[in-house]
Amino acid sequence: xxxxxxxxxxxxxxxxxxxxxxxxxxxxxxxxxxxxxxxxxxxxxxxxxxxxxxxxxxxxxxxxxxxxxxxxxxxxxxxxxxxxxxxxxxxxxxxxxxxxxxxxxxx
Numbered sequence: 001x002x003x004x005x006x007x008x009x010x011x012x013x014x015x016x017x018x019x020x021x022x023x024x025x026x027x028x029x030x031x032x033x034x035x036x037x038x039x040x041x042x043x044x045x046x047x048x049x050x051x052x053x054x055x056x057x058x059x060x061x062x063x064x065x066x067x068x069x070x071x072x073x074x075x076x077x078x079x080x081x082x083x084x085x086x087x088x089x090x091x092x093x094x095x096x097x098x099x100x101x102x103x104x105x106x107x
Contacts, residue, residue: 001094008091054079064106
């Protein structure tokens with residue numbers, strides 16, 4: 001579990017450091033994100049692909065929690081929070097679960 005925990009920390013710290021100044025300069029990411037999708041091209045394709053990966057992430061987190069209200073709230077956080085959320089979520093689960101299998105499929 002140590003390599004997974006270290007990776008989660010590295011991702012969280014790196015992405016936080018990268019995101020903070022961007023977020024301070026421009027808090028509204030949605031027009032830029034969806035504008036690129038609407039415009040077509042490779043940046044739009046990447047954004048759409050990324051959005052579907054966020055969808056899978058949200059569905060997985062929600063499913064792990066039985067799609068109950070708390071699970072649906074976590075699913076929304078996973079979709080909107082991306083790797084920042086998922087790095088913290090997996091870090092916490094690495095302590096709560098006994099194995100990587102349990103992290104992936106739950107109890």
